[in-house]
Amino acid sequence: LRQVQVMNRSRVVPDGTTKRYREGNFHSSYSTLNELGRGRFAVVRKCKHKESNRHFAAKFVRKRKMGRDCREDILKEIRILENSVLNQRLIGLHEVYETSTEVILVLEYASGGELHQYCVADKEDGFCEKDVVRLLQQILEGVHYLHSQNIAHLDLKPQNILLTSKETSESDIKLIDFGIARYLNQGEEIRDIQGTPDYVAPEILNYDPITLSTDMWSIGVLTYVMLTGISPFAGDTKQETFLNISQLNLDFAEEDFSCHSPEARDFIQSLCVIDAEKRLSAKECLDHPWIQKFSSMPVTRVLDDNENVTQQDKYDTEVSSLTINVV
């Protein structure tokens, strides 16, 4: 963790200079504010950079969890974030600090909060279908980017998707929490992952190999929740939920879907497929009639697999070493 090579997004700050990573310790540079949320073994607090008055989110991650040294997990999350510094759909990493007991990731602040709080059954307060498609399109762009890097998120759910504004019709999304994300290297089988019960794919329950398509199942569930505020497989117990998933007990009740287009149902049914190989990929989802139907402007050009920057936001970047501020 001493030296982490990152693409340093050189932002030109108001006075025209280029901001660099600073020395010193976290609390001398930032004041901490309210708690925003908690990851697996982390607490996240809103913070303010004293010099610039800019808000960030500081993720305090303990280096030892349940007696295990978790530096590698933390470094993996930093590596994923540093590889995504050019993709606006993933939360930005600003600085990293390390103390004897924890690593502090200073992350981009998204003021709209968790997508979860907007997924409600009440038609008045919930998303309209057009909002769902616009936000879903961005989620798919972010997931397509991760998948093009052979990274599976493995914990896609409304709590791990943030909005940049409380005004949902104008807000963008940011994917967060790569705590259980994995690089899926050729020939290496991964089976032992536990995501969040309501969103886990059947292969996780069966200890079958995990693939990038495991994320696509979760996006199908997420779509259902965004449209209806209802978690489609949720049971009274974890076991009941798992049974609903493995039996594909997926119901499209008239009262919940009467106001939604048939393409929405087709989209969900193209993702919540037991056979992972038969699910649409993120790229195929972006071309689905439902997503295309609401795209007034042409869908953001879907990146070719070998492209690694988003087209709409190019930054003057340069590689620089992100010095870990050790105190």
Ligand SMILES: Cc1cnc(Nc2ccc(CC#N)cc2)nc1Nc1cc(C2CC2)[nH]n1
């Ligand atoms: C206004 C706000 C409200 N609620 C949360 N919740 C939340 C959920 C999960 C995690 C777990 C994680 N990671 C952390 C916070 N984050 C917010 N803003 C953030 C949060 C962040 C970065 C991701 C921390 N930037 N802006």
